[in-house]
Amino acid sequence: MIVAGILILGGLIFLSGTALIAFYWAARDGQFRDLKKGSEVIFDEDEPIGRPTDHFPVKPQA
Amino acid sequence: MTTLAASLNPGLNERTLEKIERSAIDDSARLPVLLFFGTAIFWLVIGSLLALVAAFKMNLPGLMDGEAWLTFGRVRPAHLNTVVYGWASAAGIGVGLWLMARLCRVAMMHTSLLIVAAIFWNLGVFVGTLGILAGDSRSIEWLEFPGYSTPILFIAYAFIGIWGVIMFRFRKPGHVYVSQWYLLAAFLWFPWLYATVNILLIWQPILGSAQGAVNWWFAHNVLGLWFTPIGLASAYYMIPKVIGRPIHSYYLSILGFWSLALFYSWNGMHHLIGGPFPAWMISASVVASIMMFVPVITVAINHHMTMKGQFEGLKWSPTLRFTVFGAMSYTIVSFQGSMMAIPTLNQITHFTHYTIGHSHLGLYAFFTMMMFGAMYYIVPRLVGWEWPSASLIRWHFWLAAIGILIMVGALTLGGIIQGLALYDPAVNFMNSMHFASPWLWIRSFSGILLTAAHVIFAVHFVMMLLHVGAKKAEPTLFARPIPEEETLTA
Amino acid sequence: MNRLPLLFLGIFLTFASAWAGLVAYPYLTLGRLLPVTNEETGELSPPPISGLAEAGQTVYAANGCLYCHSQQVRPAYLSTDIAKGLGPRRTVARDYIRSRPAFLGTMRTGPDLTNVGLRYSAEWQHRHLYEPGEVSKGSIMPAFRYLYVMQKIQGAPSADALKDLTGPHAPKPGYEVVPTEDAKALVAYLLSLKRDYPLPESPEESLE
Numbered sequence: 001m002i003v004a005g006i007l008i009l010g011g012l013i014f015l016s017g018t019a020l021i022a023f024y025w026a027a028r029d030g031q032f033r034d035l036k037k038g039s040e041v042i043f044d045e046d047e048p049i050g051r052p053t054d055h056f057p058v059k060p061q062a
Numbered sequence: 063m064t065t066l067a068a069s070l071n072p073g074l075n076e077r078t079l080e081k082i083e084r085s086a087i088d089d090s091a092r093l094p095v096l097l098f099f100g101t102a103i104f105w106l107v108i109g110s111l112l113a114l115v116a117a118f119k120m121n122l123p124g125l126m127d128g129e130a131w132l133t134f135g136r137v138r139p140a141h142l143n144t145v146v147y148g149w150a151s152a153a154g155i156g157v158g159l160w161l162m163a164r165l166c167r168v169a170m171m172h173t174s175l176l177i178v179a180a181i182f183w184n185l186g187v188f189v190g191t192l193g194i195l196a197g198d199s200r201s202i203e204w205l206e207f208p209g210y211s212t213p214i215l216f217i218a219y220a221f222i223g224i225w226g227v228i229m230f231r232f233r234k235p236g237h238v239y240v241s242q243w244y245l246l247a248a249f250l251w252f253p254w255l256y257a258t259v260n261i262l263l264i265w266q267p268i269l270g271s272a273q274g275a276v277n278w279w280f281a282h283n284v285l286g287l288w289f290t291p292i293g294l295a296s297a298y299y300m301i302p303k304v305i306g307r308p309i310h311s312y313y314l315s316i317l318g319f320w321s322l323a324l325f326y327s328w329n330g331m332h333h334l335i336g337g338p339f340p341a342w343m344i345s346a347s348v349v350a351s352i353m354m355f356v357p358v359i360t361v362a363i364n365h366h367m368t369m370k371g372q373f374e375g376l377k378w379s380p381t382l383r384f385t386v387f388g389a390m391s392y393t394i395v396s397f398q399g400s401m402m403a404i405p406t407l408n409q410i411t412h413f414t415h416y417t418i419g420h421s422h423l424g425l426y427a428f429f430t431m432m433m434f435g436a437m438y439y440i441v442p443r444l445v446g447w448e449w450p451s452a453s454l455i456r457w458h459f460w461l462a463a464i465g466i467l468i469m470v471g472a473l474t475l476g477g478i479i480q481g482l483a484l485y486d487p488a489v490n491f492m493n494s495m496h497f498a499s500p501w502l503w504i505r506s507f508s509g510i511l512l513t514a515a516h517v518i519f520a521v522h523f524v525m526m527l528l529h530v531g532a533k534k535a536e537p538t539l540f541a542r543p544i545p546e547e548e549t550l551t552a
Numbered sequence: 553m554n555r556l557p558l559l560f561l562g563i564f565l566t567f568a569s570a571w572a573g574l575v576a577y578p579y580l581t582l583g584r585l586l587p588v589t590n591e592e593t594g595e596l597s598p599p600p601i602s603g604l605a606e607a608g609q610t611v612y613a614a615n616g617c618l619y620c621h622s623q624q625v626r627p628a629y630l631s632t633d634i635a636k637g638l639g640p641r642r643t644v645a646r647d648y649i650r651s652r653p654a655f656l657g658t659m660r661t662g663p664d665l666t667n668v669g670l671r672y673s674a675e676w677q678h679r680h681l682y683e684p685g686e687v688s689k690g691s692i693m694p695a696f697r698y699l700y701v702m703q704k705i706q707g708a709p710s711a712d713a714l715k716d717l718t719g720p721h722a723p724k725p726g727y728e729v730v731p732t733e734d735a736k737a738l739v740a741y742l743l744s745l746k747r748d749y750p751l752p753e754s755p756e757e758s759l760e
Contacts, residue, residue, distance in 0.1 A: 039239075039308040039309045039312040039315075041165075041236055041239050042165070042303055043306075044080045045076055045077040046084070047306075049307060049308060051306045052304060052305055053306065053439075054303075054381045055378050055379060056378060056379070057448045057450070057451070057455075120661070123685070123692040124685075127695045127697070128697055128698060133615055133698075134620075135615045135617060135618075135620075136614075136616055138619050139616055197614040199616060200613055200653065201612070201613035201616055201617075201618045201619075202653055203618075254567065254571075258575060267652060268578075268579050269582075269583045270582055270583060270585060270645055270648040270650075270651065270654055271578075271582050271654050272579055272581075272583035274648075274654050275574050275578040275582070276574070276575050276579070279571075323567070328569075328570045328573065328574070330574060331574060334656060335626075336624070336626025336642075337624050337626070337656055338642075338656075339582070340582075343577075343578070346573060347574075405630055409631050409632075412658075413622055413657075413660035414659075484636075485631075487632050495662075
């Protein structure tokens with residue numbers, strides 16, 4: 001019972017504490033700007049937009 | 063961009079460097095990810111066989127009924143836990159780690175520890191499954207593994223989760239892709255979920271019906287905050303990457319992430335509508351379940367708009383085929399889940415096979431298909447070999463797709479009929495069972511299709527590891543880099 | 553551009569809200585309920601259960617009874633449970649304070665067991681567990697014969713031997729079937745399932 005109680009209370013303090021600290025840090029660091037525009041990071045010059053990257057295996061050319 | 067390769071050989075161009083970097087990351091991921099995949103597929107086959115035993119026991123109650131370790135009440139949780147922890151979690155971990163490494167553009171470090179973690183994870187599943195069959199099941203749904211196996215799983219997981227977070231911490235600068243959000247969240251949520259229930263339900267059990275609340279908070283969140291984010295992370299990477307077109311709206315994908323995080327974690331209590339709890343807890347869950355329309359619609363719109371005009375890709379890409387099947391199932395299963403939380407409908411579907419159909423729609427048609435799709439993409443890049451047979455992939459897909467559609471259809475219809483019988487005070491209880499019976503036969507039949515699909519996939523995976531098939535003169539699409547050639551042609 | 557802290561914030565906050573509502577709150581309230589004492593008779597509600605019945609809960613869990621049998625009666629405004637005779641009233645949190653674990657269950661492939669102790673005798677339960685199809689025609693419940701021992705009758709038949717067994721697994725002449733400790737515990741537990749005592753939070757429900 002005591003272990004569970006510590007878990008509950010400690011968990012709440014830990015969760016909200018982490019959240020508060022992180023929030024303060026994030027606000028100061030300017031984390032709330034520039035949330036858009038990230039959809040293209042998975043492409044690069046080697047595998048550019050417009051190039052499919054998967055296919056059923058094809059029979060080897062004889 | 064400066065990499066090791068660039069400093070060694072300044073003459074290489076950007077494109078080649080990217081290729082080398084990517085293949086170095088894939089190389090670093092090879093052993094741990096393949097180990098997770100291989101063991102996952104093993105447990106998938108074992109879990110399917112256990113499912114068949116359990117399913118046929120419902121049709122033929124006399125089947126092997128003298129054996130304690132094969133009684134329905136042990137085989138069913140053994141099935142659930144092998145597929146949830148042995149298959150789905152391990153597959154998700156493999157996909158998650160690989161995606162994380164690739165998106166953070168960092169190689170996995172100290173992979174030997176990850177390999178140890180994979181071994182421990184499987185040891186935990188093995189010990190736990192034997193424990194259930196031997197009669198140590200705790201009958202706490204989704205947490206049947208006995209207390210002596212869950213710590214093994216937890217310790218193994220700790221390493222895995224820490225690795226995921228570490229990779230994120232050391233990522234290359236640039237935008238954080240939406241898949242990374244999902245993965246990071248999943249890696250952080252799971253240990254919290256698992257630790258909480260282990261302490262509150264196994265080590266220091268809390269009392270009374272509060273257990274039910276904690277139990278379903280956990281069971282539903284394993285699906286919603288562990289499997290779903292990994293599945294969606296995979297879809298958000300695979301769909302754009304395979305067809306070569308960025309996701310339709312990045313803004314929508316982020317909105318979808320936050321609304322999922324907010325609403326899903328409140329959903330669990332809709333499994334206990336009418337149960338012994340204060341009304342507000344149930345109401346909160348019902349409201350949150352209905353609010354799930356928001357993240358689901360954003361994801362559905364986003365994937366559909368990305369795929370628009372590209373559906374031909376389903377013909378040529380195995381990954382896309384499985385992933386799109388999974389993504390569509392996600393929309394359907396989530397809508398169905400929201401509807402089931404409405405108390406009027408819940409009165410009928412609660413306590414019936416309908417719920418089982420819903421679970422399979424979620425865990426199989428959505429998540430498992432998503433994992434198959436990701437594996438078809440990842441494994442060739444890890445082993446440097448193409449899938450030996452296109453027809454085996456096709457067999458796998460059609461058996462799995464048709465099998466799961468039949469299964470969900472049968473359980474849904476059978477469940478509604480059973481539910482109406484259970485609801486009507488004039489109908490004798492025994493009839494509710496008899497009405498459902500033919501549908502359960504169909505369910506068992508569909509289980510055979512799924513098991514066949516899994517065996518085919520397992521065989522194909524082993525062929526892949528053994529490099530069966532001819533080396534292709536013209537590599538299809540994922541050619542591993544040969545820098546010399548590359549610099550000549552570039 | 554490092555977005556890690558923002559991510560952490562959101563991930564923890566959203567998760568913490570549900571955790572507080574669905575884990576911490578029930579732990580602090582439902583998990584601390586105590587039995588009520590009837591002021592006239594001095595009896596406890598829910599009444600204490602025997603040690604044997606408590607051991608039966610482990611057998612119930614080990615053999616997965618929960619996967620087909622629920623133990624909850626929903627209120628009349630949410631179901632026909634009461635009309636179907638599953639119990640005189642809905643079940644409330646206090647009904648489960650002696651359950652370890654609380655076998656609420658989410659399936660009714662078999663009948664609800666909230667009040668099964670009111671419906672059947674120990675003798676019936678043993679015969680039913682041994683060979684369900686013989687006692688309840690058409691049942692698809694698996695047999696739990698492994699909880700029983702068939703043995704040769706030594707001298708006088710055992711007092712707890714099962715009577716009136718029929719079907720293919722009935723004992724041959726000169727043999728008898730006796731329950732193991734597990735079977736006795738399980739049946740003691742099933743007999744203890746009687747949610748018919750009065751509770752302050754529930755009477756109005758039963759009148760609906």
